[in-house]
Amino acid sequence: METLMIKGGERLTGTVAISGAKNSAVALIPAAILADSPMKIENLPDIRDVRILVEILQDLGAKVDYHGDTMWIDPSNMINKPMPNGKVKELRASYYLMGALLGKFGEAIVGLPGGCNIGPRPIDQHIKGFESLGANVTNDSGKMHLKADQLVGTRIFLDVVSVGATINIMLAASKAKGITIIENAAKEPEIVDVATILNSMGARITGVGTDIIRIQGVDKLTGCKHSIIPDRIEAGTYMIIAAATEGDITLLNVIPKHLESVSAKLREMGAIVEESDDSIRVVGQSEYKTVDIKTLPYPGFPTDLQQPFSALLTKAKGTSIVTDNIYTSRFRHIDELRRMGANMKVEGRSAVIEGITQLQGAKVKATDLRAGAALVVAGLMAEGITQISDVHHIDRGYENLEKKLHSLGATIWRMNDGEDEGDWPGLYL
Numbered sequence: 027m028e029t030l031m032i033k034g035g036e037r038l039t040g041t042v043a044i045s046g047a048k049n050s051a052v053a054l055i056p057a058a059i060l061a062d063s064p065m066k067i068e069n070l071p072d073i074r075d076v077r078i079l080v081e082i083l084q085d086l087g088a089k090v091d092y093h094g095d096t097m098w099i100d101p102s103n104m105i106n107k108p109m110p111n112g113k114v115k116e117l118r119a120s121y122y123l124m125g126a127l128l129g130k131f132g133e134a135i136v137g138l139p140g141g142c143n144i145g146p147r148p149i150d151q152h153i154k155g156f157e158s159l160g161a162n163v164t165n166d167s168g169k170m171h172l173k174a175d176q177l178v179g180t181r182i183f184l185d186v187v188s189v190g191a192t193i194n195i196m197l198a199a200s201k202a203k204g205i206t207i208i209e210n211a212a213k214e215p216e217i218v219d220v221a222t223i224l225n226s227m228g229a230r231i232t233g234v235g236t237d238i239i240r241i242q243g244v245d246k247l248t249g250c251k252h253s254i255i256p257d258r259i260e261a262g263t264y265m266i267i268a269a270a271t272e273g274d275i276t277l278l279n280v281i282p283k284h285l286e287s288v289s290a291k292l293r294e295m296g297a298i299v300e301e302s303d304d305s306i307r308v309v310g311q312s313e314y315k316t317v318d319i320k321t322l323p324y325p326g327f328p329t330d331l332q333q334p335f336s337a338l339l340t341k342a343k344g345t346s347i348v349t350d351n352i353y354t355s356r357f358r359h360i361d362e363l364r365r366m367g368a369n370m371k372v373e374g375r376s377a378v379i380e381g382i383t384q385l386q387g388a389k390v391k392a393t394d395l396r397a398g399a400a401l402v403v404a405g406l407m408a409e410g411i412t413q414i415s416d417v418h419h420i421d422r423g424y425e426n427l428e429k430k431l432h433s434l435g436a437t438i439w440r441m442n443d444g445e446d447e448g449d450w451p452g453l454y455l
C-alpha cells in the first residue's frame with residue numbers, strides 16, 4: 027500500500043498541463059468495442075481506470091497498443107465473454123460494457139460496477155433505457171444479463187439526469203433499428219465527446235449538449251481517430267490548489283467554458299481568474315470571502331469538485347455551506363479534514379465550514395477519489411507533514427499528481443509500506 031506525503035505551506039507557482047478527461051476516456055474505450063475496425067484514441071490520461079479498462083478489453087479479445095497518451099484498439103476479433111466479477115468491480119465506468127456489448131453482440135453479461143463509494147449509485151435508469159430498447163435484463167445477485175434479438179429505437183425519458191445512463195443508452199442505441207430519443211439527457215462535456223467519437227465512427231447522433239438527444243441507429247460502426255477533451259475536474263482541482271496555496275498557476279490545455287461554475291466561485295471568494303482560449307490563470311489571495319456551493323448537473327457546479335473546494339473554504343473567514351444535490355452523502359472527507367483541524371460538520375446534504383482555520387498535517391485516509399483530492403489540497407495548505415493513505419483512490423483520476431505538483435513547487439512524495447517517513451523527500455525528488 028502506498029502513502030502520499032506532503033509537506034505543506036509552499037506557495038505553488040508555474041504552469042501545469044491538464045490531461046485528457048477521465049470521464050471521457052472511460053466511456054470512449056468501451057465505445058471502441060462497437061467498431062469493426064481499428065480505432066486510435068489520443069490525449070488519454072495515464073490513470074488507473076484507463077489501465078483497468080485496457081485489461082478488460084484485452085480479456086475480451088481486443089488488440090490494444092498503448093504508448094504515451096495514444097491508444098490503438100483493434101476490436102475486430104473481440105469475443106463476448108461474461109465479465110461478472112473481478113476487474114469490472116474496480117471502476118464505475120465498467121457499466122459502459124453493458125451498452126457497448128449489447129450494441130455489438132446483442133448480449134452482455136457484466137457484474138455491477140465499482141467506483142467511488144459516495145453513497146447510493148443505482149443504475150435503474152440505465153436498465154430502463156436498455157429495456158425500452160427491447161433488451162431483456164435480469165440481475166442474478168449482481169450479475170447483470172442483458173439480451174436482445176434486435177434493439178429497436180424508442181423514446182426514453184430519464185427520471186434523473188444521469189451521465190452514465192445517457193452515455194450507455196447512446197452506446198446501445200447507436201446500433202438499434204430506428205430512432206431513439208433520450209429526454210432529460212445529461213449535458214456534460216464528456217457526453218458531447220462520446221457522441222463526437224460515435225459520429226466519427228458512423229453513428230448519427232444529434233442534440234448532444236442539450237437535454238434531448240436523437241440517435242438514428244446504424245448497422246455498422248467503423249474505426250476512427252479521436253482526441254479526448256481536457257479533464258475539467260483535474261483542471262478545477264489545480265485551480266483550487268492555486269487559490270489554496272495563495273499561488274499563481276496557469277493551466278494549459280483546458281476549455282475555460284467547461285469550468286465557468288468553478289471560476290465564478292473562485293472569483294466570488296476573491297481569487298483572480300484570467301481566461302484565454304485554452305488556458306486559465308488563477309492567482310490566489312491571502313484573504314477570502316465565504317461562498318455557498320450547490321452542486322448540480324452541468325453546467326452547474328460539479329459534485330466532483332465540492333470535496334476539494336470544501337478544503338479551500340477553511341481559508342475563508344466565516345461560514346460557508348457546501349450542498350451536494352447529486353450525491354447527498356458525499357462527505358466522507360469531512361471527518362478526515364477534521365483530523366487536520368478543520369472546523370466543519372455535516373448537516374443533511376450539506377457541509378457547514380467555519381473559517382479561518384490553519385490546518386495541521388496529520389495521518390489521514392483517502393476514502394474515495396475526490397476525498398483524496400480534498401486531502402491533497404488540505405495537505406498543501408497545512409503546517410507540517412500530511413500523510414495520505416489509500417492513494418489508489420487518487421490514482422484512479424489524477425495523472426502524474428506528484429510530478430505535476432512538484433513542478434509547481436510542492437514538496438510531495440510517495441512512500442511504500444515499511445519505508446521510513448524520516449527519509450522525505452528523497453523518494454520522489
Ligand SMILES: CC(=O)N[C@H]1[C@@H](OP(=O)(O)OP(=O)(O)OC[C@H]2O[C@@H](n3ccc(=O)[nH]c3=O)[C@H](O)[C@@H]2O)O[C@H](CO)[C@@H](O)[C@@H]1O
Pocket residue numbers: 049052118119146147148149150151152153186187188189190191212329330352353
Ligand atoms: C465515470 C463517470 O463519468 N463518473 C461520473 C458520473 O457518474 P455516474 O454516471 O455514475 O453519475 P450519474 O450522473 O449517473 O448520477 C447522477 C445522480 O443520478 C442518480 N442515478 C444515476 C443513474 C441511475 O440509473 N439512477 C440514479 O438514481 C445517482 O445516484 C446520482 O444521484 O457522473 C457523476 C455526476 O456528475 C460524477 O460524479 C462521476 O464522476
Ligand SMILES: C=C(OP(=O)(O)O)C(=O)O
Pocket residue numbers: 048117118119140141142144330395396423
Ligand atoms: C465519482 C467519480 O468517479 P467514478 O464515477 O468513476 O467513481 C469521480 O470522478 O469523482
